[in-house]
Amino acid sequence: MKLYxxxxxxxxxGEDFELIYDKEKEMLVTTPVPQNLDKxxxxxxxxxxxxxxxxxxxxxxxAVKLWNLKKKVQIIDNQIVKRKSILxxxxxxxxxxxxxxxxxxxxxxxxxxxxxxRRAQEKEVQLVPNIQELAQKKFQVITLWHVLEHLPNVDTxxxxxxxxxxxxxxxxxxxxxxxxxxxxxxxxxxxxxxxPRHLSHFSRTAIAQIFDKHGLKLVSIRPMIFDAFxxxxxxxxxxxxxxxxxxxxxxxxxxxxxxxxxxxxxxxIYVLKKQV
Numbered sequence: 001m002k003l004y005x006x007x008x009x010x011x012x013x014g015e016d017f018e019l020i021y022d023k024e025k026e027m028l029v030t031t032p033v034p035q036n037l038d039k040x041x042x043x044x045x046x047x048x049x050x051x052x053x054x055x056x057x058x059x060x061x062x063a064v065k066l067w068n069l070k071k072k073v074q075i076i077d078n079q080i081v082k083r084k085s086i087l088x089x090x091x092x093x094x095x096x097x098x099x100x101x102x103x104x105x106x107x108x109x110x111x112x113x114x115x116x117x118r119r120a121q122e123k124e125v126q127l128v129p130n131i132q133e134l135a136q137k138k139f140q141v142i143t144l145w146h147v148l149e150h151l152p153n154v155d156t157x158x159x160x161x162x163x164x165x166x167x168x169x170x171x172x173x174x175x176x177x178x179x180x181x182x183x184x185x186x187x188x189x190x191x192x193x194x195x196p197r198h199l200s201h202f203s204r205t206a207i208a209q210i211f212d213k214h215g216l217k218l219v220s221i222r223p224m225i226f227d228a229f230x231x232x233x234x235x236x237x238x239x240x241x242x243x244x245x246x247x248x249x250x251x252x253x254x255x256x257x258x259x260x261x262x263x264x265x266x267x268x269i270y271v272l273k274k275q276v
Contacts, residue, residue: 001020001021001022001023001029002020002021002023003018003019003020003021004018004019004020004021004028005018005019005028005187005188005193006018006019006188007019007188007189007190007193007195008188008195009040009194009195009196009197010189010191010238011191011194012040012042013040015196017030017031017032017195017196018030018031019031019193019195019201025205025206025209025210026203026205026206026209027200027201027202027203027206028178028200028201029199029200029201030193030195030196030198030199030200030201032196033152033196033199034196037152037196037197040196040197041113041197060229060230060233061230064226064230065095067226068224068226069095069096069099070099072096072143072145072172073099073100073103075172075222075269075271076141076143076170076172079141079170079219079271079273080140080141080170083103083104083105084105084106084140084141085105085106085107085108085137085139085140085141086100086105086106086107086108086139086140086141086142086143087108087109087110087134087139087141087142087143087164088100088107088108088109088110088142088143088144088145089109089110089131089142089143089144089147089157089161090110090111090144090145090146090147090150091109091110091111091116091120091125091127092111092113092116092120092145093116093119093120093123094109094111094116094119094120094121094123094125094127095123096143096145097109097120097125097127098120098123098124098125101124101125107125108128108134108137108139109125109126109127109128110127110128110129110130110131110134111127111128111129112129112130114129117129131160131161131164134164136163137164138164138165138166138169139164139165139166139169140166140169140170141169141170141171141172142161142164142165142169142170142171142172143171143172143173144171144172144173144174145172145174146174146175146176146267147173148173148175148200148202149175149176149194149198149199149200149201149202150197150198150199151199151200152199154200154210155210155214158210158211158214159214162214162215162216162274165274166274167274167276168273168274168275168276169273169274170271170272170273170274171211171216171271171272171273171274172269172270172271172272173207173211173269173270173272174224174267174268174269174270175202175207175267175268175270176192176193176194176198176201176202176227176231176266176267177202177203177204177264177265177266177267177268178190178192178193178201178202178203179203179204179264180228180255180259180264180265180266180267181254181255181258181259181262181264182228182231182232182235182251182252182255182266183266185251185255186232186235186239186251189235189238189239190231190235191231191232191234191235191237191238192227192231192266192267204221204268207270211270211272215274215275216272216273216274216275217272217273217275218270218271218272219271219272219273220270220271221263221268221269221270221271222268222269222271223256223259223263223265223267223268223269224265224266224267224268224269225256225265227265227266227267228251228252228253228255228256228259228265228266228267229248229249229252229253230252231252231266231267232247232248232249232251232252232255232266233245233247233248233249233252234248235248235251236248236251252266
């Protein structure tokens with residue numbers, strides 16, 4: 001393994017980190033991994049746990065959220081016959097589960113952050129802090145929306161989740177794509193590196209390899225179009241740009257246009273099925 005890039009935590013601590021390239025898996029690994037990762041999430045800047053609408057970028061994030069929720073359920077509907085049960089691993093403030101519940105799914109969620117769980121409860125979504133608190137129930141669908149990159153010991157977490165997935169059940173993973181145009185353009189400023197909260201950084205090859213050995217077959221890959229805009233705006237802000245909103249919009253647009261040919265969008269959704 002070799003050094004790929006030096007970057008820093010722009011949103012919380014300002015500390016420096018390195019990304020190491022794993023050639024065999026075709027992925028990046030964040031180093032060093034802090035002993036107390038929790039403190040890097042204790043910030044209003046960490047929007048996945050706050051529902052913040054303070055800044056223009058925050059408001060954009062929240063506005064796009066509803067469109068994304070509709071697309072997520074649509075992706076699930078394309079893979080199943082009848083809506084039954086969903087387990088959302090890393091459920092954040094519960095928006096996806098609240099939306100899915102309104103669409104007729106029985107919903108369950110895991111979220112270790114206590115503040116995020118309280119916000120989810122306000123939306124009438126009950127979350128548990130860890131998988132051990134779930135009964136031995138089987139789920140039709142398990143989702144990890146921008147969660148896999150946060151997990152230490154990825155294989156261990158996948159092994160824990162597999163028994164909860166029905167035979168021929170669907171597992172959906174969304175992660176940033178370090179091979180996208182915006183990642184290559186912004187380099188160390190790319191907001192989706194989000195070190196040290198993001199411990200792993202995946203390519204298409206990495207996702208296929210990791211899940212294949214756990215008996216999950218990759219059946220489709222879908223883009224997250226709006227991520228390029230949001231990430232580019234945030235990246236411009238990290239660079240100190242006075243016009244980060246405008247510049248980020250056009251950089252995000254260019255990244256998406258580039259991805260029409262390369263298929264390397266800023267973030268990708270991977271749909272996997274459990275093999276019997």
